[in-house]
Amino acid sequence: MEDKTIRLQLSETKKEKPNSDQLIFGRAFTDHMFVMDYSDPLGWHNASIVPYQPLMIDPSSMIFHYGQSVFEGLKAFRTEDGDVQLFRPEKNLERLNRSSDRLCIPPIDEEFGLKAIKQLVAMDKDWVPDADGTSLYIRPFIISTEPYLGVAPSRNYKFIVILSPVGAYYKEGINPVKIAVENKYVRAVKGGTGEAKTGGNYAASLKAQEDVAKGGFAQVLWLDGVEQKYIEEVGSMNVFFKINGEVVTPKLNGSILAGITRDSVIELLKHWNIPVSERRISMDELYQAHQEGLLEEAFGSGTAAVISPIAQLSWEGKDMVINGGKTGEVSQKVYDTITGIQYGKLEDPFNWIEKVEAKSAVKQ
Structure with missing residues (x-):
């Protein structure tokens, strides 16, 4: 121009x-x-x-x-x-x-x-x-x-x-929410527009959100559109799980939006020497971790809320209560740090x- x-x-x-x-x-x-x-x-x-x-x-x-x-x-x-x-x-x-x-x-x-x-x-x-x-x-x-x-x-x-x-x-402070795992509708598939921030993605997600709201759930946990077993996003946010001391988030795969808050969370965790990995994670693995007492925290990340802790996941008739339904230590620390930098209350070592x-x- x-x-x-x-x-x-x-x-x-x-x-x-x-x-x-x-x-x-x-x-x-x-x-x-x-x-x-x-x-x-x-x-x-x-x-x-x-x-x-x-x-x-x-x-x-x-x-x-x-x-x-x-x-x-x-x-x-x-x-x-x-x-x-x-x-x-x-x-x-x-x-x-x-x-x-x-x-x-x-x-x-x-x-x-x-x-x-x-x-x-x-x-x-x-x-x-x-x-x-x-x-x-x-x-x-x-x-x-x-x-x-x-x-x-x-x-x-x-x-x-x-x-x-x-x-x-x-x-009134961070409020952990109940999430339903979506098993009927699909958010996006690799090769589609899932990694683009375009209006059609959000229009296509409304029906699932409307359906689960009737059951008292705040949002849906989206699974992959091919096998319906691998976790992708929660509502319109990226999602993180703390499993046995390690924080895991779904790897960007062509159908997941590359969140800026997501990237900031990963940078912070590395800065704090908290183990963090980007990889595929299935609902079977997550449920097994919960059964073994290893699923310690879960939270969404995005611009609006910064961090949205997940209190409970409902999947195939099974309710997985996480951290007693309370906000986890890592979730709270990430939230306090990012908002502290945003409002100038904390130092900004990352030039954000x-x-x-x-x-x-x-x-x-």
Whole structure:
């Protein structure tokens, strides 16, 4: 993309900000958004920060018919001294481009994408809440916009970034949850779109989640789509198990999303000299470990919750209560460390933090 400038159009009316103790995930949105267009032969162009507003899109736009879209999710955090900072944002942009490649969407310039996100967050810095556990959720996404009903990659796209202040995921401490092992529906298969962050993956997962919720379960544990025996993800999170002192997580195999929190957990465990491995793990192995008293902890990892401890797994009529239904020591330590780094309460030996400078809002 030749033009690296970001045009600014300030909102003439400011929205009323919700109270920090009344934030609901993904319901309130800030004053501005970032928009950039793609077309042949111009490439990515017309980068702008504009007032948050509805999109004008042709009903025949290909996004509505063939689902060619990708998205990301990351957060901005306010520190005790008032600074605003991001957590490993370059990884989100790298993954966005990997997802785009799978969906035949042209890549964005990752350095420019990060510049746009930082400038947008800086402009709406006052929207970053300061109550414990709150943050500003950042949603970059790309949609296909060519008005055409033929099945082919679109020739037009929009890259958009919107912001939403969100409350603490755990208001009263980490809450271990009950999970049902899914044995009917399939999340993804190798060669499909499981390793891409695309909307269709999430739409396909809703039915299973809806079904298990009727039984009082928070989410499903997904198994592989071929043999239905190897563990892949829990809900929309990566999953970890502590078995006889070693932490195990499913190896990336082409159908599992490469989580940024997942990668951070693995780096932390290695830093602490806690044995950790990425490999295939079956439900049979997990159940055997539980029967022998060796399944010590289980937790999901992702942007929204950071860590979500698993209190119980239900599989083929058998209930596996883990660590007495309580949060494990490693789970708690990982959660406390990552959130401590995110909010600037702990040192960052990994260079994971990217500061957002307020002055970037006026740069041209």
